[in-house]
Amino acid sequence: MNGTAHMAIGATAGLITSNTFQTDPTTTAILIGCGGVAGLLPDMDIDGKLSNTITFSHKLIRTLAQLVGVLAIIYSLIDRDAAEKWYGVAIGLVLIVGSSFITRRLMLSLSGIGVLAGGLTLSENWLFLLGVYILIASLVPHRSYTHSIVGTAFFVIIAYQFENFLGIDGVFVSCFIGYASHLIADMKLLPVNKRGIKLFLPLSKKEF
Ligand SMILES: [Zn+2]
Numbered sequence: 027m028n029g030t031a032h033m034a035i036g037a038t039a040g041l042i043t044s045n046t047f048q049t050d051p052t053t054t055a056i057l058i059g060c061g062g063v064a065g066l067l068p069d070m071d072i073d074g075k076l077s078n079t080i081t082f083s084h085k086l087i088r089t090l091a092q093l094v095g096v097l098a099i100i101y102s103l104i105d106r107d108a109a110e111k112w113y114g115v116a117i118g119l120v121l122i123v124g125s126s127f128i129t130r131r132l133m134l135s136l137s138g139i140g141v142l143a144g145g146l147t148l149s150e151n152w153l154f155l156l157g158v159y160i161l162i163a164s165l166v167p168h169r170s171y172t173h174s175i176v177g178t179a180f181f182v183i184i185a186y187q188f189e190n191f192l193g194i195d196g197v198f199v200s201c202f203i204g205y206a207s208h209l210i211a212d213m214k215l216l217p218v219n220k221r222g223i224k225l226f227l228p229l230s231k232k233e234f
Contacts, residue, residue, distance in 0.1 A: 027211050027218065029066055029086060035211055036065015036204035043203060047196040056192070057200040064204030067181065068172040068212070070134065070163035088125050091137040095121030098144050106148070113147045134164035152187035159184060173209055173223040181205050 040061025044054040066086065095118040102114020121140045142157025144150075159180060163172050171177045185201035213234055214222030222233030 029069060032065045032069065032208050032211060033062045034065075035207045037062035039065065039203035039207050040200040043196050043200040047199075049196060053194055053196065056194060057196050060188075060197050060200040061204035061207075064181070064185070064201040065208050067159075067163075067205060068177065068208045069168075070160060071166055071168050071170065071172045087134060087137070091125040091140075092122050094137070094141055094144070095119065095125070101148065110147060114144065117144050117147070131164055135161060138162075138164055150191065152184050152191055155180075155184045155187065169212065169221065169223055171227055173212060174225055174227040176227060178205060178209065 037058045038061070040058040041054070043061065044057040047053075047057075049057060070087065097118075098121065099115050099118035102111050102118065106114055117140055121137060124136060124140075138157050138159075138161030140157070141160055142154055145152070145154025145157050159172075166172070182198075182202055182205075185198045185205075188201065189195070189197035209223060209225070212219060212223050214220075215234070224231050225234045226232065
């Protein structure tokens, strides 16, 4: 399944969640966004040998890195005092400039380190863990740990802290369902998938 389909399914999960929580339009948009991004996250591990999906993911990851860079700069300028401010701005600039000319996988590792450092600098635990997630995704084979229960559990912790950070009910549920929808859509039980996912890594390599 390609990135667009995963994002659409994840966004739908966000929409259903906002319906359940009876949210206002702004919150609905945020929840749809959370579901869509969470629905794409497991494929952060794509290894560069895949055809169509790769171009999309490559561009997406680059855009995400630049977006994180811009957000890091804005957040640092608004919220932090002098020394920390320039750390944040520097990290943001490295992400924006760096992401435009380095290779995909290296870019992903560096983005992970950048996000991780941003999380440390800003003392935001969810951001730090997201950086760890991205870094690990850049190092493991495609459809391995990010597509497993262990990976989901790790992401669930990030989503929980992200909801607390935003203070918006439904963020956690949207992220969780969006992420889980990706794994289900990649499972062998769907005829379109020749390969399944190794759900029980590292305990078992059986594909589901
Ligand atoms: Zn996938």
